[in-house]
Amino acid sequence: MINQQLMGKILTRLNIPNVGMGINQGIAIPVGISNRHVHLSQQDVDALFGHGYQITPFKDLKQPGQFAAKECVMVVGPKGSISKVRVLGPVRPQSQLEISKADCFALGIKAPVRSSGDLAGSGNAVLMGPAGYVELKQQVICAQRHIHMNNIDARALNVTNGQKVHVKTEGERSLIFDEVIVRVSDKFALEFHIDTDEANAAGVRNNDSVFIVS
């Protein structure tokens, strides 16, 4: 049986343009919805969970090597707190908290829309763990919507790293997301990453299919 992705690659190879929607008209990109989460440095793991603590994989994510950890923290802002915010692994050189605009209102935190790692001038928060707390300074963002893909996907979709594309969703809350950044790496699996606000607004769920439109 030919799946949508293979069908899309065949159509691309045959140079049939990707217009509109559906199995015959484009490569389906699965949706991955990012709930609020935090990437931690080992130094911050030590402060939150105890010196030398190692975070434990709980569930593999679709992006190779990435996992949801068993560990959660509480996020505290000037107007409120949110408990059970998931830690993602593996540890990174610098901690980074990713929240939605709805979370920003609940916490009283101003976090700009940014790509991962683009932290200068971003938001502040406090994380509380069982062994202590850490202050995040310019380490809180709302993640910019983006598509992960490898080089084969990029060729099939006729896009390049850093390009901005339009992505269409279907259904009763159908919409077209502008300003979607393409991120290409051989470490990436094909996935359209949006946050919970964006998923709710579009009425989509994890693994729903979306399409790049011109």
Next chain:
Amino acid sequence: MINQQLMGKILTRLNIPNVGMGINQGIAIPVGISNRHVHLSQQDVDALFGHGYQITPFKDLKQPGQFAAKECVMVVGPKGSISKVRVLGPVRPQSQLEISKADCFALGIKAPVRSSGDLAGSGNAVLMGPAGYVELKQQVICAQRHIHMNNIDARALNVTNGQKVHVKTEGERSLIFDEVIVRVSDKFALEFHIDTDEANAAGVRNNDSVFIVS
């Protein structure tokens, strides 16, 4: 000084097509963001606040005759509760709770995306007030995105009641909302109504300008 709305009407009269964005290319429609809220019947006001209680206007809404009341209620679902949910007035023949998809997850309530008043098969919830509680049965919806306008606006925008249009927002979270219902009445003021999920996803605020695009 010629404002955007007047400019749009002049362009429409001159039969210049509305393409793209900006002051010369269309009529700016102001955004109105609906946070979770409830419309109550007098019977339910009695149950929640006491027999014969009259809700009190707190702030006029943009739609003529509509107001946010001083009164709030608590909404309770199988998974959680949300306090301080605003009552809107005046009272209606039937109570109707309007929440976001994010609220649905927090409360454990399944509410479909519907136009106001289209309640058959919609969600359930419990409302708690200072004098008692009421059960809402098939009275909970996620409001379908729509544009209120009067007949003059409709002629200027070249749309009719019930028509579905595309609405474009600008900025770093720019997107195009499909499936936007036009609602025309001489009682309406021009306003694009979306919920908090949709506003966050688009990065727009109250009174930001959006445009109908083909």
